[in-house]
Amino acid sequence: MHRREYVTAVGTVGALATLGTGRAQRALERGCPVDDATSVRPGEDVVFEAAATPGDDPATAEWTVEGPGAADLAGAAPFWSYTYRTGHPAAHGRFEEPGVYEVSVTVDGASLAWQVTVTDDAPSAPTVELTCEPGPDTTITPNESIEVTATAADDHGVLHWLVWQEGRNATYLERADLSGSTATATYATTGGDAIWFIGGYPMAAWAICRDGRTRAAQTDGPSVEALRDVSITGTNTPVHAGEDLVVDAEVAVEGHSTYHGFVEATVDLIVGHDPTHVDSETVEVFAGESEPVSLEFTTATVRNTQTFPARVETRHAAAETDVTVIGTDDAAEHGHLAVTGLETNAPVTGGEFLEVTATLANTGEGPASREVELVVGHDPTTVDSRSVAVGAGETTTVTMGYDTYPVANDDEFPVRVRTGDDSASQSVLVYGRDGGDGGDAAQFAVSITGTNAPVTGGEFLAVTATVENVGGAAGSGDVELVVGHSPEVVDSRSVGLTPGSIARVRLGYDTYPVANDDTFPVSVRSPHTSDTRTVTVYGTD
Missing domain, CATH: 2.60.40.10 (Immunoglobulins)
Structure with missing residues (x-):
């Protein structure tokens, strides 16, 4: 007689507590087969399931098989997560030789058995x-x-x-x-x-x-494939004939970051009643995140004012708005919004709010309604905008701003206010958090660009970040992923960068299969700076 024992463990996280000693014995009920005896053909599969009393732990289930020949019984297989989710011990068996076998399961002192007759005369598998x-x-x-x-x-x-x-x-x-x-x-x-x-x-x-x-x-x-959505966030309409028309858009990528990661998205600008392709930009967007994109073209020098559609498209989505070009013969009838003054609260320290106040004067003969933009950096980026309406001969002020990047070293760059008719710029200084210009040392500034949170306990949590060498020399260092209220380093990457260069890193770890939802901080840190996000891991219950 052959006897085989298989003790399975389906994991402890989220499992029901094992009952203590001194407790009344609990019964098991048959789930499958529903009767105490069954017949199968040699070499075909059979599933066993016992309905356990709530509070019993399926991880403690002990399966045994006794019979005259070879048998293969694997507790919890092939339904590992099924056993865990239902709380019912299950096993998958295969009997290679004819004969009569006994399959039993014991959970916390309670037992249940089936008689299995293996014969060529049994019904075939479904x-x-x-x-x-x-x-x-x-x-x-x-x-x-x-x-x-x-x-x-x-x-x-x-x-x-x-x-x-x-x-x-x-x-x-x-x-x-x-x-x-x-x-x-x-x-x-x-x-x-x-x-x-x-x-x-x-x-x-x-x-x-x-x-x-x-x-x-x-x-x-x-x-x-990841969905590339797009929306129009603003334009500088109306513009005068011959000037650049700018359409600002945002590309959002919807997908599973574990598989899609950084997704390349191309955005096309199409204008006119007789649609004409005039510009395109390609950006990399991390799945679940969004990125701004700016498209533009030089308008034709038309005599009469024209209003026409401007459309932005990706391979999956499109957005449209109307824009206006003021003809040369109509310019006198429209307002002209000039930037006559510019003030800032610079210098500020990296991470603080940079505020820019512009004085605007309508020097035209008609009212001026404009979208006024604040554009910053050597690689110009629109960070804020305001809609204004100014009567002919009148002036107004508009205040805009943004939270500066928490740079390690001092950074000086231009800020520009533009109305579509005019613009003015000023150089501003943002102090580095390290209080210096970096000298001849490498300085790594890090910024989290995305995560795949929320994830379910036991799944891989991915965090992506950019690392920029804002120092004055090439260098290398470790970039670490730190998680939890009691900080723990769970992953790291070694990064080497020349001054001014940027690298993307992907860090992550297999989360603990918690029973209940858990929210906690994750940080990416270099030897010089760090950036933090709050993530959620869903409990398996």
């Missing part, structure tokens, strides 16, 4: 076929729907369950009740939630009969 819509030759975005349909059949007419699994880690998704000889079940999700399809893994389903006979099938799904 069948199950899967189809996916859209299919594997299709590419979709995260917001689009996916439906996987399972068709199960059993000649013996005792269909019981269909268990859905994702094909990356055989993770349990959900269970559908079946009955009779044939049945169908559908699993509906979206591209963004189907992370196994994003990662190129299939989806699986197990058809299970009331007597434990089972068979699995799988299907590939569509490719899921």
Whole structure:
């Protein structure tokens, strides 16, 4: 007689507490097979499940099999996460030789057993076929729907369950009740939630009969690419004929950052009633984040004022607004908003608010309604804007600003206020937090650009950051990922940079499979600076 024992551990995080000594014994109920005896053919699969009393820990389940020949019984397999999620001990078995076997499970002193007759005369395993819509030759975005349909059949007419699994880690998704000889079940999700399809893994389903006979099938799904959304955040309309028309936009990438990471997005500017492509920009955007982009073109020197559509497009989305070009014959009738004064609160220390106040005078013969922008840096970036309306011959002031970057070393750069008719600039100084210009030393400034939070406990938490050498010499150093209220270094990268150069780093770690939601800080730090975000890890309960 052969005897095999298999003790499984499905993980401790989120598991129910093991009952203490002195407690009344708890009973187990049959979940599958539903009767105390079953028959299967040699070499075919069978599933066992015991419904445990709430409070019992499936991680303590001890499975045994006794019988005349070779048998393979794996506790919790193939439904590791199923066992954990339901709290019901489960096992997957295969008996290679005919005979009568006994399979038993013991949990916290309570036991349950099945008699399994392995014979060529037993009913054959059920069948199950899967189809996916859209299919594997299709590419979709995260917001689009996916439906996987399972068709199960059993000649013996005792269909019981269909268990859905994702094909990356055989993770349990959900269970559908079946009955009779044939049945169908559908699993509906979206591209963004189907992370196994994003990662190129299939989806699986197990058809299970009331007597434990089972068979699995799988299907590939569509490719899921990150969605490149776009919106218009402002323009400098109206502009005078022959001047540059600027359209500011924001590109947002929706996708799973673990698989999509940095996504290249091209934005096109198309203008006119007879649409004409006039500009394009390509930016890299981390999945789940957004980036600004500015597009422009030089308007034609037209005599009469024209209003026409300006449209920005990515491969997946578009946004449109109307813009106006003031013709040369109409310029006198429109206002002209000149920047006649510019004041700032500089110098400020890195991380503090830089405030810019501009005095605007309408020197034209008509009212001037404009979007006034604050543009900063040697690589000009719009950081703030205000809508103003100024009557002919009148003046007004407008105050704008932004939180400066917490640089380690002193930084001097231009700030510019522009109205579409005029602009004025001034050089400002932002003091470095280290109180100096960096001398001949390397200084690494870090900034977190994105995370894939929230994640579920046990999943990989990814954090991306940029590292800039703002010092005066080349150097190298470690960039670390620090997590928790009791800070712990969980990952690091060695970075070497020349002065002024920038590197992107990706750090991360496998989160602890906590039972309850947990929110805590994550920091990326260099030897000189750090940046912090707050993230959430969902509990597995």
